[in-house]
Amino acid sequence: MKTFEIIKKDKFSKARIGILKTKSGNILTPLFLPVGTLGVVKTLSYKELEEIGVEAFISNTYHLYFRPGEEVLKKFGGLHKFINWQKVIFTDSGGFQVYSLRELKKISQDGVEFKSHIDGSLHFFTPERVIELQKIINSDVAVCLDECVEYPSEYEYAKKSTEITTLWAKRCKEKFLEINYANSDNFQLLFGIIQGSVYKDLRKKSAQEIVNIDFDGYALGGVSVGEPKNLLQEIVSYTVEFIPEDKPRYVMGIGEIEDIWFCIENGYDIMDCVLPTRNGRNGQALTSYGKINIKNSKFSVDESPLDLECDCYVCKNYSRALIHHYFKSGELLGLRLLSYHNVYFMMNLFKKIRKAIENNSFLDEKKKFLEKFNSSE
């Protein structure tokens, strides 16, 4: 079964529109995934995600393993049923979380030993275990266990790490085939993850090896981990050449508006990021004319909505002054309203991008959008 189909290519860039076919439904790419680490996009209900038009979000194997834990997930028959969400769920393998534990981990060819961030207890993830856990979660799109190396990393370390990521990917694929039956109604997709830090030869090698194993899609990991923008762009645009054109391409952790346009222009289809919700909880709202921080006192009497050009529930019903009041008063509703608006902003952005590709006007729209976004009000 073909699980990805490109239905339109932009004439003047590598941007394309595709359909990703999953057991929970077909979704259009370019696709933005809000992050729902623990099975919830922070502060938002499923009804709200649906209102906003969210078709998919990404949850986290490492975090779900601790809470609610695999027994609960087994009992409910997976995350969809546990959280009462019928649409698409991606899961990250936990590689990034294990990476961010720093002192709490020990990596070997076998897998990764780590201490729980909750109680310090000792746990061991093998590639096979991570595939099993994602099957218990029953996500629509699973990814292989990888090591996400930090920036900067020595060449030798990155090289060794990339080799481990390839080895793990092979074992993930084997385990995946063992527990996922082709043509089953309950098929998962499995994406391989390409690593290699900022070293082009490692990126190329990693991409070729991962592609060789053959996955339903390919994710670029280990980018947007603190490297300068020019290096990020170099790696993103360089590596795409080694990922088959007919497979979905996913850059992990990308959420800055400029980076999104850049990645899509370079032929990537899927992105995820915590920024719309995390920044929202810190008072930052995305608007057509750039970012604003609603805690700024100049908004205390501002009767206008967050973004005059936005037609989301928040912009139709709440003034900047009122949301400012909520933030100043510590009212939790404020966190929700900004998260709602920011996720809506992203969904709307991706809709615009798909439309621009449809009309072969991607580059024009990119220029117009960013000029406005980078101007200040």
Place this chain on the structure above:
Amino acid sequence: MKTFEIIKKDKFSKARIGILKTKSGNILTPLFLPVGTLGVVKTLSYKELEEIGVEAFISNTYHLYFRPGEEVLKKFGGLHKFINWQKVIFTDSGGFQVYSLRELKKISQDGVEFKSHIDGSLHFFTPERVIELQKIINSDVAVCLDECVEYPSEYEYAKKSTEITTLWAKRCKEKFLEINYANSDNFQLLFGIIQGSVYKDLRKKSAQEIVNIDFDGYALGGVSVGEPKNLLQEIVSYTVEFIPEDKPRYVMGIGEIEDIWFCIENGYDIMDCVLPTRNGRNGQALTSYGKINIKNSKFSVDESPLDLECDCYVCKNYSRALIHHYFKSGELLGLRLLSYHNVYFMMNLFKKIRKAIENNSFLDEKKKFLEKFNSSE
């Protein structure tokens, strides 16, 4: 204009159904007011309050005076417009907040001097000022400035304080008549507050004096401030005799389920309390079979809704296990879901109570409801 009309009296108790007529609409009593101190019922949006069936909530003059402050409220033309809520708003005068400041206040016949709980700056509220502020807020139902004395209080202190409350009530009424025009479209209602601690003679005196001034309704203040239940019940049932039957009677700060039935049985019409939302944020859910704390580990795999007999959005869509997971994981959505359910539970309870009065079955329904509520699952 008659602003309160009794449309049904229960045959076997003092419970009654009334209609309170305000500039933002007519509402049925018995009426429960969720608390929206800063203009928001904590964690809930106005859309959700409407879904839940909330017709009115009570906000707080003292808190709104600091945030968003009178300039913002003036600019927007009152709290309704600021928060985009068309239904009824009660305001408390701030007497209770000034009471809870303890060391930060100085009371004289003139008014109360207090230090801001935010920055320690010095402020002075007179009865007139509190009426002016409530006019700026433009609430539908305002109350007089009072001194809410703590429990226990010496008789002599309570006596002197009650005298001040009467004096302030007179000044409030005068100021109110000066700035509110009869037959105006924008008429407010003004309720007097009866004090007197747990001393019957003071309660009687206070009630008679306040009633003598003539208000649109009468509130019982200074109850549910830590006194034992039997004293609370004694004061509530004793004082009602001195409040005219044809006026709305409001007991402030009542939210425990048994107390609600008791007050309504004794002829009170309006109650308010933070419990449904505050306890909700602490993990406590109200159910037909009593209170549960969702953080309890026994709920981690419980597939049932919070309350099997509830048809609110939360109970139709979320399992106890899922809400337990949110609380254990610190997800803010959990706080909202319990607040939503608990406020719905209260609205539903008052609906049931009105229906019972309608059917002259108030006492039967009270018995049945409380037997079930006090049984454990």
